[in-house]
Amino acid sequence: MKVLIVEDDTELGRQVLDELSNAGHEAQLEITGTSGLEAALRGNWEVAVLDVTLPELSGFEIVKAMREEKIDTPVIFLTAKSDVSDRIRGLSLGGDDYLTKPFSMDELMARLLALSRRYSQVHDSGPALPRGWRLEPLLREVVIDGEAVALQPREWSLLRFFLDHENEVLTNSFLLDRVWDIQFDPGTNVVNSTLCRLRKKLDQPGAPSHFETLRGRGHVFRRHD
Amino acid sequence: MTLGVVTVAMAMMWFLTTWTLRRSFDDVGRAVILDDLGEYGELYTQGGVDAVSRLFFAGGHDEHNQILRLIDPTGEIRIDVLIPEQPEIQWPDLDLTWPNQETKIDWIRTRLSGGVKLTVGRRQLPDGAQIWFGRTNQSDLAAIDGVHRLILFAMLITALLSIGPILWFAARVLRPVHAFMKSAEDLAREGSLLQRLETSDAIPELQQFSSSFNASLDRVQTLTEELEAANDQLAHELRTPLARIRGNIERILKAPDAASGKNHAVHAIEEIERATELIQRILSIRAGDSGVMKLQRQTLSVSDLVRTTFELYSASAEEDSLDFQLHLPSQDHLASIDRQRLQQALCNLLDNAFAYTPPGGRVDLSLTFHQDMAEIRVRDTGPGLKEEDLQRIWRRFMRGTAASAETPGIGLGLSLVRAVLKAHQGEADARNHPEGGAEFWIRFPYLNQP
Structure with a gap:
């Protein structure tokens, strides 16, 4: 994945850069709005990470200039404002995304992968499934070795999301956002309890669980094939 | 100021009246002289000196202000009548x-002493005789004095009548306004919010003004106190997670192995998430309080909202x-609402109910549609609220007395709900249910269409 990072906080920029490089992605960091825009117009990026408040040129202005140049690289905004403005929400409707600081690197990675996948559209053959699995979307059933397991609507959405993000660390807040459409932290640990039910229904006795919880980070789906 | 204007106006009125009256009396005096000269001249032509003298004395002249002289053509004075009482004329x-x-x-x-004027007209008759007729303006002056006395009297009455209102105005309007100005100056200079306007004897309008002003000062004072308390609390609330993060x-x-190090890292991240949520809530509440909270309204089923939220918590309920x-009405309605915000508010109420209800207790979530408000109630079987907490809990950083150090929450939840x-x-409001436990409810308008 080729990622452009424009962030004037060099410490945060460096952390994001390291994270992406360590994960084997090609990333470049720019620390001003102007240099960021130049890089955005010159390079062939799969996805861009833009801070909203930047010296010289804001993240919004960079995107505006990019879109005027017909560059439709998806963008993820980083904002320090917890109360996300209409403008960011509006932009996120246009296929882009946003994250409020502080954020989890795992969540940034998951969102970047989701954006780049949407951009490259390599997603038409359906997700890869563990051996012996078959999905019955209309019935919301998983057929495991010929035996049908019925899922509740929310369990089904969660499973589909995990399947689409195999081997990625998905944070609670990302899952709440994408599966429950909740962008705040409810006092209930609904993600964990739904995941618990999925494990009971789908994991085979004796075999390792498909849903691994990394404390303090999030959850990962693995096929174990 | 006002008194000065009134005095100048009265003085002008006085002098103008005097001047006008004098001019009119002068004109009248000349007309009288002219008239008499004509009359006596005619008499002399017809009846000679005797006729003139007869008529003059028959006239009586009680005014004692007319003198007459007749000089015959030879230059001899034939009649010479002066005023015996006033030899100076x-x-x-x-x-x-x-x-x-x-x-x-x-x-x-001629000008005589005491401001008196003597006006003499003389006329030559056809035979060469002369008639002199003089008149003083003493009676005119007396008449003017009379008018002056009347004016003075009127002015006195006016002054007496107006002094009441002026004194009233000074006491009830000017003095309070001065007091206001002084209070405002003190307020600006000392910055003490304890100052209040004191206007018990001012007019109702000013009393109303001062009570509104005092009420806004009260509000400013409350807000400032709340803000100071909130700042202290915020510093405290942020210091705590920071200290814990640092500790972790x-x-x-110092961790001897990777596994225990990871454990501490997990704790550190959890603390960071709590602090982040805290900041997020404070910003939302501020936006709500100042009326700038932007809602992303959608038209949604209210029952769906309540049911979805119920489902979010059913797993937690099982664990606890x-x-x-869940109690839903048979008929559903739509509402134009910000789902995220409203669900967050409802989650806050449920968080509280779950936190304060002991295991084995019961929590009821119910939806009712009233005339034009949808009402969602959360009732628990916890300890309920103390009377003094019923209002306090809605304020920022205020937690009910039932809250312990272990109860999660920082006291921001309910003020966010209200915002x-x-x-x-x-x-949004709360009460103690007559059968025990606390009951919280939120109400908002829904689209009441058949």
Whole structure:
């Protein structure tokens, strides 16, 4: 994945850069709005990470200039404002995304992968499934070795999301956002309890669980094939 | 100031009246002299000196202000009537011969003592005789004095009548306004919010103004106190997670193995998430309080909202061994609401109910549609609220007395609930259920269409 990072906080920029490089992605960091825009117009990026408040040129202005140049690289905004403005929400409707600081690197990675996948559209053959699995979307059933397991609507959405993000660390807040459409932290640990039910229904006795919880980070789906 | 204007106006009125009256009386005096000269001249032509003398004395002249002299053509004074009571009134020192050839009337004015004026007109008759007729303006002056006395009287009455209102104005309007100005100056200079306007004897309008002003000062004072308290609390609330984060990171550094280091890192991240949520809530509440909370309104089924939220919590209820019940009306309605915000508000109420209800207790979530408000109630079987907490809990950083150090939450939840409902033109409130436990409810308008 080729990622452009424009962030004037060099410490945060460096952390994001390291994270992406360590994960084997090609990333470049720019620390001003102007240099960021130049890089955005010159390079062939799969996805861009833009801070909203930047010296010289804001993240919004960079995107505006990019879109005027017909560059439709998806963008993820980083904002320090917890109360996300209409403008960011509006932009996120246009296929882009946003994250409020502080954020989890795992969540940034998951969102970047989701954006780049949407951009490259390599997603038409359906997700890869563990051996012996078959999905019955209309019935919301998983057929495991010929035996049908019925899922509740929310369990089904969660499973589909995990399947689409195999081997990625998905944070609670990302899952709440994408599966429950909740962008705040409810006092209930609904993600964990739904995941618990999925494990009971789908994991085979004796075999390792498909849903691994990394404390303090999030959850990962693995096929174990 | 006002008194000065009134005085100047009255003085002008006085002088203008005097001047006008004097001019009119002068004109009248001249007309009288002219008239008498004509009359006596005619009499002399017809009946000679005797006729003139007879008529003059028959007239009586009680006014004692007229003098008459008749000089025959030879220059001899034939009649010379002065005023016996006023010997100082004498003819002006004039040549007895007619000064010019023309027959027009000759006017002579003399000023006597005491502001009195003597006006003399003389006329030559066809046979060469002369009639002098003089008149003083003493009676005119007396008449003017009379008018002056009337004016003075009127002014006195006016002054007496107006002094009341002026004093009233000074006491009830000017003095309070001065007091206001002084209070405002003190307020600006000392910055003390304890100052209040004192206007018990001002007019109702000013009293109303001062009570509104005092009320806004009260509000400013409350807000300032709340803000100061909130700042203290915020510093405290942020220091605590910061201290814990620091502690955890120090323990990561000292960790003997990777596994225990990871454990501390997990704790550090959890603390960071709590602090982040805290900041997020404070910003939302501030936006809600100042009326700038932006709602992303959608038209949604209210029952769906309540049901979805119920489902979010049913797993927690099971874990906490709570009997969690949902009550939905048979008829559903739509509402134009910000789902995220409203659900967050509802989650806050449920968080509280779950936190304060002991295991084995019961929490009821119910939806009712009233005339134009949808009402969502959360009732628990916890300890309930103390009377003094019923209002306090809605304020920022205020937690009920039932809250312990272990109970999660920082006391921001309920003020966020109110802020969200306020932005929805709704309301949020609480009471102790007569059968025990606390009951919280939120109300907001729904689309009441058949």
